[in-house]
Amino acid sequence: MRRGLAVIAVVVVWLLVLGTAARIPWSAPLVARGQVTLEGQDFRPVMGAGVEDGSALGVGAIASDGNAMQSIPMDRLRAADYPLLTYRFEDFPRTLELLLVFRRADTPGDVQTVALPWPGDGVVTVDLKVASPAWRGEITELGFAEYATAQLVPPSIAFQPFRLDQARLTSPAWNALPRLLRQAWFGYQPWSLASINVVGASADPNASMPATLVVGALLSLLVCGVLLRWSRKRWVGGVVITGAFCWAALDARWLVDLSAKHRLTDTIYAGKSWQERARLQPDEDVAGFAQLARQQLDDTRRPERILVASDSTYTMLRLIYFLLPLNAAPLESAIAALPAREWPADTVIVLCLSKRWHYDDTDATLRSEARSIAVTPLFVGGNLAVYRLRRGGS
Amino acid sequence: MNAAYFWAWLLPFAAGTPVALALSAPRRPGRIAMAIGYGIVLGMLAAGACTALAARADTTHVWLHAAPWLAALGVIATGIALYRQYRAPAVAPRSSGNVEYWKYAVIAAALASLLWRGSIIASEVLLRPTYPWDAWDAWAVKAKTWYLLGHYVPFVAVADWLLGGAASLHSGPAWAYPSTLGWMQVWFASAAGAWIEQLVNLPWFALWIGMLCGHYGQWRAIGVSRAAAAIGVYVLGSLPLLASHVALAGYADLWVATLFGFSMLAWLRWQERGERDQLLMALLCAGVLPLIKLEGVVWCLSLLVAIGFGALPSRWRWRAAALAFAVLLLVVLVGQAQMLFAAIGWVRSGSRVVDIPVIGNLSLAWHRDAAVGIVHSLFTQSNWHLLWWFLPPLIAWRWRVLRGSDALGLCSLMLLGCFSLLLFLFVFTDAAEWAESYTAVNRLIMHITPAVVSLLVLLWRQQPAQPERADTVAAHDPPPGPA
Numbered sequence: 001m002r003r004g005l006a007v008i009a010v011v012v013v014w015l016l017v018l019g020t021a022a023r024i025p026w027s028a029p030l031v032a033r034g035q036v037t038l039e040g041q042d043f044r045p046v047m048g049a050g051v052e053d054g055s056a057l058g059v060g061a062i063a064s065d066g067n068a069m070q071s072i073p074m075d076r077l078r079a080a081d082y083p084l085l086t087y088r089f090e091d092f093p094r095t096l097e098l099l100l101v102f103r104r105a106d107t108p109g110d111v112q113t114v115a116l117p118w119p120g121d122g123v124v125t126v127d128l129k130v131a132s133p134a135w136r137g138e139i140t141e142l143g144f145a146e147y148a149t150a151q152l153v154p155p156s157i158a159f160q161p162f163r164l165d166q167a168r169l170t171s172p173a174w175n176a177l178p179r180l181l182r183q184a185w186f187g188y189q190p191w192s193l194a195s196i197n198v199v200g201a202s203a204d205p206n207a208s209m210p211a212t213l214v215v216g217a218l219l220s221l222l223v224c225g226v227l228l229r230w231s232r233k234r235w236v237g238g239v240v241i242t243g244a245f246c247w248a249a250l251d252a253r254w255l256v257d258l259s260a261k262h263r264l265t266d267t268i269y270a271g272k273s274w275q276e277r278a279r280l281q282p283d284e285d286v287a288g289f290a291q292l293a294r295q296q297l298d299d300t301r302r303p304e305r306i307l308v309a310s311d312s313t314y315t316m317l318r319l320i321y322f323l324l325p326l327n328a329a330p331l332e333s334a335i336a337a338l339p340a341r342e343w344p345a346d347t348v349i350v351l352c353l354s355k356r357w358h359y360d361d362t363d364a365t366l367r368s369e370a371r372s373i374a375v376t377p378l379f380v381g382g383n384l385a386v387y388r389l390r391r392g393g394s
Numbered sequence: 395m396n397a398a399y400f401w402a403w404l405l406p407f408a409a410g411t412p413v414a415l416a417l418s419a420p421r422r423p424g425r426i427a428m429a430i431g432y433g434i435v436l437g438m439l440a441a442g443a444c445t446a447l448a449a450r451a452d453t454t455h456v457w458l459h460a461a462p463w464l465a466a467l468g469v470i471a472t473g474i475a476l477y478r479q480y481r482a483p484a485v486a487p488r489s490s491g492n493v494e495y496w497k498y499a500v501i502a503a504a505l506a507s508l509l510w511r512g513s514i515i516a517s518e519v520l521l522r523p524t525y526p527w528d529a530w531d532a533w534a535v536k537a538k539t540w541y542l543l544g545h546y547v548p549f550v551a552v553a554d555w556l557l558g559g560a561a562s563l564h565s566g567p568a569w570a571y572p573s574t575l576g577w578m579q580v581w582f583a584s585a586a587g588a589w590i591e592q593l594v595n596l597p598w599f600a601l602w603i604g605m606l607c608g609h610y611g612q613w614r615a616i617g618v619s620r621a622a623a624a625i626g627v628y629v630l631g632s633l634p635l636l637a638s639h640v641a642l643a644g645y646a647d648l649w650v651a652t653l654f655g656f657s658m659l660a661w662l663r664w665q666e667r668g669e670r671d672q673l674l675m676a677l678l679c680a681g682v683l684p685l686i687k688l689e690g691v692v693w694c695l696s697l698l699v700a701i702g703f704g705a706l707p708s709r710w711r712w713r714a715a716a717l718a719f720a721v722l723l724l725v726v727l728v729g730q731a732q733m734l735f736a737a738i739g740w741v742r743s744g745s746r747v748v749d750i751p752v753i754g755n756l757s758l759a760w761h762r763d764a765a766v767g768i769v770h771s772l773f774t775q776s777n778w779h780l781l782w783w784f785l786p787p788l789i790a791w792r793w794r795v796l797r798g799s800d801a802l803g804l805c806s807l808m809l810l811g812c813f814s815l816l817l818f819l820f821v822f823t824d825a826a827e828w829a830e831s832y833t834a835v836n837r838l839i840m841h842i843t844p845a846v847v848s849l850l851v852l853l854w855r856q857q858p859a860q861p862e863r864a865d866t867v868a869a870h871d872p873p874p875g876p877a
Binding site: 197209239247251274305330336344 | 507510511514515517518521522523525526527528530531534535538539540542543551552553555556557564565566567588590591592593629632634635637638639641642645771773774775776777779780783784787832833834835836837
């Protein structure tokens with residue numbers, strides 16, 4: 001009798017704990033009351049190219065900017081009624097990142113975006129209400145966008161054809177619990193620049209697997225201990241075994257995640273020479289700019305100091321790294337350290353993807369806000385420009 | 395890969411391992427694991443030191459210039475280790491005791507999972523070019539410059555760089571960072587024959603191996619059973635953020651964490667076993683910390699203060715603590731105070747501001763979001779599995795063990811002090827933004843994490859070892875405690 005009661009109590013505890021983690025409302029039914037199914041063939045390519053493939057949409061090419069997008073008009077769908085999005089792709093490459101894009105009736109000119117978990121070949125369910133505060137009001141257009149995983153995958157090798165099978169929007173229901181938690185806890189998350197600081201997503205502490213396991217385990221132990229009148233020895237044994245089990249579960253999850261991360265690395269770099277691996281940089285455009293800048297500098301008298309600027313700090317620092325062992329440093333640091341008129345005469349300035357700094361032809365000066373530097377252009381081409389410092393400027 | 399690269403790995407190992415053996419009492423449990431672990435780490439750092447000293451003018455052929463010094467170190471250390479082994483009294487082989495089959499199964503599964511993740515992260519290091527931000531922005535810049543130029547050039551502040559007449563000066567955002575790891579990277583780049591980032595980053599995988607072996611060996615030497623030490627190795631090796639720092643090689647934090655853990659364990663061993671060589675090892679590891687990363691100064695001072703405090707007779711300790719507290723109180727009360735720190739320069743404190751040279755000028759205020767961020771970092775994110783959940787209950791459960799061991803008590807106090815320092819930094823100063831954005835908070839906590847795992851493993855021991863005289867260590871080696 002007591003054992004049966006304990007089993008029922010533990011099941012209830014875990015339903016409550018897991019339901020809280022998945023943020024399913026207590027009032028939700030077991031099965032969704034409403035759903036809107038969107039077949040792949042109903043989506044239209046907005047960027048890139050795609051063709052109908054049975055009930056799916058086959059996406060076979062990306063646009064020249066490296067992105068693809070497919071969308072479908074919606075008939076003023078109330079976002080609050082359909083927070084759960086389930087989607088299914090086939091052969092979706094690990095190298096691509098997926099976004100949900102949508103428009104709302106209250107802001108028809110704005111495109112809202114939500115980063116979605118990598119779909120793989122399976123079915124993925126996410127709670128859009130949790131994923132983005134923008135999921136509200138009435139939805140007038142909905143779609144998916146794909147691009148090379150930022151700062152991780154070289155765009156030149158990112159795209160592979162895939163199929164968009166189906167998307168489905170549903171109202172909250174308890175039967176979505178396993179899929180929501182599977183995605184939140186075991187979904188693939190690619191390496192990112194933040195991975196060196198924090199493992200996994202930090203956005204939703206409510207869905208934290210460590211905290212959920214600890215709370216569930218403690219409540220289960222409490223229920224079992226009280227109902228089954230455990231001795232002290234049993235308590236200690238129960239705590240140790242449960243703790244070890246929770247640790248092993250978390251570690252298994254981490255190993256699954258680590259393996260998935262590594263499969264991407266393997267996809268990009270395995271079987272290639274050291275030179276090819278060095279060439280396959282996630283920011284191959286910046287590496288290309290560095291090569292071009294190096295060529296331009298080789299054609300002139302080799303400068304003793306190079307100052308680099310870009311609107312993006314990441315791009316600026318990466319360019320400096322790619323230019324090594326050339327004697328380069330950030331332009332902004334040099335300006336903060338010393339007035340330009342005191343800089344050595346053989347200083348060269350390299351601008352890369354910079355709108356903040358622009359060249360004023362009228363007085364041969366680089367300008368940014370109130371700052372100006374007198375220069376002589378050495379090379380100007382697209383997003384890269386090289387200037388030599390001109391004496392007599394400010 | 396070529397033969398030189400192979401030798402470039404073998405030589406640091408062959409130099410570092412005898413150094414660790416020479417500083418360890420012979421016939422101590424876990425000695426080989428300890429020597430391998432400490433040896434790999436110290437050997438790689440020694441290779442960097444020899445490169446810095448002997449190959450500045452020709453970084454392309456570091457091998458020719460630095461290898462003889464490293465080899466000489468290895469030969470001398472081997473001689474000392476063999477002499478000590480020869481002089482040590484023989485002891486009868488000890489029974490390892492009966493271990494239940496289920497424990498073997500658990501340990502085998504745990505070690506298999508370590509092997510699996512080890513193979514993944516080794517492959518990750520060997521495939522991907524240098525990836526994380528500071529790895530290419532800060533830590534690899536000097537090494538890549540020196541290697542590709544073929545010689546050393548000094549890195550200076552941007553103003554000095556612009557004013558300097560000669561073009562031999564270089565600069566960059568991380569010009570003031572210590573160069574030790576950079577020199578080590580030059581050693582491996584030179585052996586590889588090119589700047590191949592994957593091969594230059596491979597020492598981070600060796601560091602992970604060394605950290606696990608070194609901790610296992612020291613735990614065994616301090617009296618932890620094989621089973622408990624193996625589980626401890628699994629716990630340490632399974633921590634996700636540590637594995638991430640290996641897979642995404644290039645940051646200095648794992649080196650700091652390893653050396654801090656090594657130093658604390660050697661200090662603990664000196665306290666519990668009375669092995670004076672281990673005090674030397676503790677000081678060596680602590681002394682290297684400032685040469686790895688600027689924050690290493692703080693951890694080095696923490697260790698030195700703790701070692702000094704622990705070396706005082708017990709009747710003096712509380713007087714010293716009271717004196718230190720009084721000085722601290724005076725500093726706070728006086729408000730505008732300046733305190734000389736021998737290693738890090740002037741620490742200035744005002745009523746709402748503190749200026750620490752290695753960190754910067756920090757205004758003091760309570761940051762609630764940072765406190766929440768730290769709680770998330772420790773308890774809800776996936777960085778540490780359940781390490782920080784387990785720590786308080788385990789300490790409470792083993793409180794009597796902790797109180798009964800002077801060595802463990804001192805280590806706990808030191809770790810509490812280090813952790814309090816981090817809490818103060820993140821919750822009461824401008825560094826709060828690093829906790830709110832989850833940038834540096836986990837990396838700085840990582841610095842003390844291996845030491846915290848050591849504390850947990852040693853608390854798990856049934857019987858803390860009683861202090862022994864060094865000359866009786868081998869003869870009176872106690873049997874390992876049960877798991």
